[in-house]
Amino acid sequence: MKLILTQQVSGLGEPGDVVEVKDGYGRNYLVPRGLALRWTRGAQREVDSIKKARSAREIATLEQANEIADRLRGLKVTLRTRTGSGGRLFGAVTAADIVDAVKDAGGPDLDKRRVEVRNPIKTVGDHQVAVRLHPEVSATIKLNVAAA
CATH class of the missing domain: 3.40.5.10 (Ribosomal protein L9, N-terminal domain)
Known part of the structure; x- marks a missing residue:
């Protein structure tokens, strides 16, 4: 087909x-x-x-993608969200939430479709999130989810 x-x-x-x-x-x-x-x-x-x-x-060149990846690697991203008892979130962290948190932390503007959340983030703590910037370049964001 x-x-x-x-x-x-x-x-x-x-x-x-x-x-x-x-x-x-x-x-x-x-x-x-x-x-x-x-x-x-x-x-x-x-x-x-x-x-x-x-x-x-789209990110135009490989150099531009590498530059953005370097900026993301050095960035500390904290996302504050509502939690229930035991550190469980109400719902899950979405790609749009992550993009907003990166922007608030002083990082570059990202396309939410480029953020890969492999396992749903439903608890507070540190998490790793992959971002595909270019077919040859991907970066990992260290995300700290904290109670609001």
């Missing part, structure tokens, strides 16, 4: 990429979740617009 990705899918591609996947994966997972569209001849215009939007917000 030939699909056009509308969002970044780890291990598959970036938005705007035309990919070939097995029918069940495309029909049952990617398309219903809005991660991809079925490819048609007329969809090429859609691919072009997605790639144009991606290039506008």
